[in-house]
Amino acid sequence: MSRHRVCRVDELKPGGGREFVVAGRILAVFHLETGIKAIDGICPHAGGPLAQGMVRGEVVTCPWHGWQFNVETGAHQLNPRLCVPCFAVTVDGNDVYVDIADASAVG
Numbered sequence: 001m002s003r004h005r006v007c008r009v010d011e012l013k014p015g016g017g018r019e020f021v022v023a024g025r026i027l028a029v030f031h032l033e034t035g036i037k038a039i040d041g042i043c044p045h046a047g048g049p050l051a052q053g054m055v056r057g058e059v060v061t062c063p064w065h066g067w068q069f070n071v072e073t074g075a076h077q078l079n080p081r082l083c084v085p086c087f088a089v090t091v092d093g094n095d096v097y098v099d100i101a102d103a104s105a106v107g
């Protein structure tokens, strides 16, 4: 089964991110005005925790060295060929689910 429960909606701070381990993967889950987004939680530069990054619009800035990724597409802001995997999110009642099998990257 690829659909995995992550948390309750009210466990996510609006406008911020939080890290979860789901099916053996570290995810960064963001609660934005446009919805709940999930990307791989490990920055491809040097392993920084993307869930702890500052979010502006749909862009998260890695707290370690400042690489920026679009949390909707996973694309790096300066080099769109560099992506982190994204995961489809569904909300069922107050529960947030991600589809790990549907990880995708743009670029």
Ligand code: FES
Residues within 6 Å of the ligand: 043, 044, 045, 046, 047, 048, 062, 063, 064, 065, 066, 067
């Ligand atoms: S570890 Fe993320 S920018 Fe360096």
